[in-house]
Amino acid sequence: MIQEPGREVIKSMLGNDAFLLYDEIYNYISDNYNMDKVWDNGGKYGKYVIRFQKSKKTLCTLYIRDNQLGVWIIFGRDERDKFDKKRDIFCEDIANIYDATEVYHDGKWLMLDLSNDYYIDDIKQMLLIKKKPNIKLTMCGYCCEMCKAYAPNIRKNDERNELANMWKKYYNLDIPPESIYCDGCRCTNKNARRVDNNCPVRVCVMNKGIEDCSECVSYPCNTFMERKGLSYEEAENEQKELFNPKEYQDYMLAYDNKSRLDRKLK
Ligand code: SF4
Ligand code: SF4
CATH class of the missing domain: 3.90.1150 (Aspartate Aminotransferase, domain 1)
Known part of the structure; x- marks a missing residue:
């Protein structure tokens, strides 16, 4: 390797x-x-x-x-x-x-x-x-299966320390590793825990009865853009010599929602 x-x-x-x-x-x-x-x-x-x-x-x-x-x-x-x-x-x-x-x-x-x-x-x-596709996007286009905060991923291999460092590095977020845990955007359990329990995009998509923001005539609205993740190129431009392609793929690609939804619309 x-x-x-x-x-x-x-x-x-x-x-x-x-x-x-x-x-x-x-x-x-x-x-x-x-x-x-x-x-x-x-x-x-x-x-x-x-x-x-x-x-x-x-x-x-x-x-x-x-x-x-x-x-x-x-x-x-x-x-x-x-x-x-x-x-x-x-x-x-x-x-x-x-x-x-x-x-x-x-x-x-x-x-x-x-x-x-x-x-x-x-x-x-x-x-x-x-193989049949096995990814279901979140309502804003993130990908829970790739996200290290997703409960099944934590159970398999707990990488919350690394994820907390990456969220700090790429998004300047201060979230302690022990607070990171998410049952996923589409979990229907009424006691589901999410990293962001008050996500306005999720509420908006559910109220509209659509699958995700790509089906909305207002896409990409301001609310969506506030939750937009960094694309590879944006992350590379921001981080310059500190950018690491592997850490982006492993920890940050999950949140590149706009590139993903734009591809869906092509
Ligand atoms: S933080 Fe977002 S992308 Fe990660 S598991 Fe939760 S809903 Fe999915
Ligand atoms: S209004 Fe914005 S947040 Fe709501 S579904 Fe449309 S694009 Fe998504």
Whole structure:
């Protein structure tokens, strides 16, 4: 495992076109799946590799090369059955690559080398075959599954000391670690504990009977903007040499609500 290279490093290697593809796949996975992002050296397949995985199961692997993005998705037996049932929705090239790829004992290793966005929709469909999306956004577009204050995450691995430091660093918030605990924005338990029990965005969304702010004609209103989290670029600009891509991904990406909702609206 290596430290995550920053977006500028990845962009300079991939070039503009392949970086847009990387960004699109990376954001699609981040917006839909609760996955760990594990970076490593790419060996003979590329300079860097990022694996999107959970409990040692890999959803997809991206290889970063000069002006080219490599995408690997492995289909087991069930996934191959699903692909066969849906094969009409895939373009001819993807169907041909699928047919030409051998099946090994651990599955069919589909390898796609991308330099334009021609296969992006097919790749998203392949990811949907691999796994159903398992992220539900908060009403303002935060992501509880990524948030270290979320009770299930605390039970799994308590990182509240680190989170308190990150909230101080990025938002100048002084919240003691022992006060950090949240059952999540959408928890329906009447005794649910939340970091922000009086969130005005949550009340507004519930009163309007909508799913989240992206469905509102007033989006992004002032109330929303008061709860807007920092995007990667904003955090990098504010922190300058103190910015650390990995700590942003691990602790702050959960609150990048405007980028997420803007993507939903595209
Ligand atoms: S603090 Fe916000 S993002 Fe974190 S678990 Fe609570 S509602 Fe979800
Ligand atoms: S008015 Fe603002 S806070 Fe309320 S739902 Fe619309 S965008 Fe969200």
